[in-house]
Amino acid sequence: MTNREGSFKRTTVTAALPYTNGPIHIGHLAGVYVPADIYCRFLRLTDREVLFVCGSDEHGAAIPMKAKKEGVSPKELIDKYHNMIKTSFETFGITFDNYSRTSSEIHHKTASEYFKRLYDQGDFLEESRDQLYDAEAEQFLADRFVTGTCPKCGYEEAYGDQCENCGSSLNATDLINPKSVITGASPVLKETRHWYLPLDQYEGFLTDWILKGHKKDWKPNVYGQCKSWIDDGLKPRAVTRDLDWGIPVPVPGGEGKVLYVWFDAPIGYISATREWAEREGKDWEPYWKDSQTRLLHFIGKDNIVFHCIIFPSMLKAHGEYILPDNVPANEFLNLEGRKLSTSRNWAVWLHEYLLDFPDMQDVLRYVLTANAPETKDNDFTWKDFQARNNNELVAIFGNFVNRVVVLTHKYFKGVVPAGDNLNETDKSVLKELSAFPNRISDSVERFRFREGLQELMSLARLGNKYLADEEPWKKIKQDPQRVEAILNTAMQIAAALAVLSEPFLPFTGEKLRRILNFSRLENAPSWTSLGKNTELLPVGHIIEPAELLFRKIEDAEVQQQLDKLLQTKKENEMTDSPILPQKDTIDYETFSKLDLRVGTILSAEKMPKTKKLIVMQVDTGLDTRTIISGIAEHYEPESLIGKKVTVLVNLAPRPLRGVESQGMLLLAENPDGKLTFVTPEDEASANGSPIT
Secondary structure, X not given: OOHHHXXXXXEEEXXXXXXXXXXXXXXXXXXXHHHHHHHHHHHHHOOOEEEEEEEEEOOOOHHHHHHHHHOOOHHHHHHHHHHHHHHHHHHHOOOOOEEEEOOOHHHHHHHHHHHHHHHHOOOOEEEEEEEEEEOOOOEEOOHHHEEEEOOOOOXXXXXXXXXXXXXXXXXXXXXXXXXXXXXXXXXXXXXXXEEEEOHHHHHHXXXXXXXXXXHHHOOHHHHHHHHHXXXXXXXXXXXXXXXXXXXXXXXXXXXXXXXXXXXHHHHHHHHHHHHHHHHHOOOOOHHHHOOOEEXXXXXXXXXXXXXXXXXXXXXXXXXXXXXXXXXXXXOOEEEOOEEOEOOOOEOOEHHHHHHHOOOOHHHHHHHXXXXXXXXXXXXXXXXXXXXXXXXXXXXXXXXXXXXXXXXXXXXXXXXXXOOOOOOHHHHHHHHHHHHHHHHHHHHHHOOOHHHHHHHHHHHHHHHXXXXXXXXXXXXXXXXXXXXXXXXXXXXXXXXXXXXXXXOOXXXXXXXXXXXXXXXXXXXXXXXXXXXXXOOOOOOOOEOOOOOOXXXXXXXXXXXXXXXXXXXXXXXXXXXXXXXXXXXXXXXXXXXXXXXXXXXXXXXXXXXOOOOOOEEEEEEOOOOEEEEEEOOOOOOOHHHHOOOEEEEEOOOOOEEEOOEEEOOEEOEEEOOOOOEEEOOOOOOOOOOOOEOO
16 A cells, blocks of 8 residues: 555545447547556455446537437437446446436536536636527537637547547637538637636646646646646636536526536536435545545546546635545557547447457456556557457466366365475465565556556466476376475465456456355455465365366457458448539439530640630540530640540530530549549540440
8 A cells, every 4th residue: 555545544436427429439448447447446455445436428519419310319319328338337347336427316406506606606707708600500509519620730620629639628719610510501700608617717726736736646648738738828618508408507697508518527426426325325525525535537638637627626616625636547549550439430339349259358358458558549459359368368367277276176176285395486486476466556556557467467477387387297196295285386376366356357356266265265365365374275175166267269259350340441431432422313314315425535735824624626426626624633635635535415515714615524533532534445436436
């Protein structure tokens, strides 16, 4: 236990509220929920009080947008995804003490009371400002209803509240060339009245608390982003929005307005705690108002500003709440070399993974932790997923446990043999074993979960090497007493793995504890007892028969996932392709009026004082006529002479720059915008040949 953590009586852990406009994917798991769950499981194992809360974020502009797209009501949408997310978390083994939702009555009450308190204290500014307005839709555009070019990185599809490319937090009016998501129109500025949290008034507090305080023990990415925000100067931030979906503004003048989702969502941590306390018959306030409580926020890097600048300012304004002690934010996880994207379906969805790989929750937990984006963006690949499972979990962890259990049953009928005659090698291994609990604890307490997992696997490697070096299968006939000592020592390593794996591989730890029959022990091994006693399984204890902890993942299973992503990639490319939609249907009689003939270009020259037009003389077989085409940016005139072309010969003449064009040449535009001629397949076709 670190000195800092030891100074607290309890810990309140929050995990970022997932947005209910879609399911959970591996990026969410790697960045937030797996590390938060590891930490909370660890605290419980080390006999420390912890409350772990989360819930569905069900307000904001994206909800009605997605609901409209799916043809359902916002309520139907949030119910669908809330239930999907909650069930996925439960099946995956995320151990929330309470998973709530911001549409609940207790959240509406909590958020309204919070707003009203700050309002009554005079903590808000009430101002009329210009907001983006869609005249066609006749409504103000909340942040997610606007897209445009990010002013900081130039990304052309940034939202009005955030750029998903560079992670910058934005205001809709910051966007370059903004467009309404509703109609595609360019919005105009129109005055509307809102309440603002004057963040500039909290600069001194934030400077003292973060920059001059002890927060240099925060992750560099968190501290650095906070410093950048403070150094750039903070501005008042709107806490209300012109929307009809959300929590109504509970003060006079708030009609037709709701609480801005960034204001209401973090209050969801508090309302989730209140909901839990009411259910359990406990007092919720110590978890948020007692200075002996440590508050931790597990988030992704795109939420740093909300949890380190805005929410602490809200807590400070209220006056009764504790401030976060740490905000261990992670970077982003990519998928097969590409940025995860929910809108483009470029993701590994948790609910689908659980169907495709039933009872393999720990494999995904392992891979996401081993490759966690703790200090930089990392990449998930299905080949790496397979390799880590087959070469590490199966070949190292599972192989060691299986050999120990099988040999103990084979040689001693499943009874833990005597360990009286340990030699120096055995004692050295047991001494090394006793150091692992503290080493893993130190890593977890510093939020270095990848490092902690590596320590766990080092223990499994120690066991494998020990068995390989001692070779009990060779010594059983000549020296059975020596084999007793070897397998007794190996069983202690297996028992330690059963305990220490629980935060990282909870389903595996539970299965291993069942195999080792922990329930039959009067004093089952615990995290705190591991460092004090190396006899975790006593002599004479009977274990259950061996079961495989992990199975190999076959090439076909991985290929199936890669094929699914390949299909997604093709669909995205088709969506990205600038292919125009089909025009209105015509009948055959109309089509038959088109007279398409084979022709040859006899001469070509650029039309003076134009950039695009080329004037050509074309032999149509019927005559030689002048045709003007806007292809000068794609072809040099001299390259066209002698070219076979398809000509629409019965198009009405059209004057262009004083020259009459007497037909049209057929061209196609490729995805890059390059124009190419639609030419007759047979170059020998005579001029004037009809094309039917």
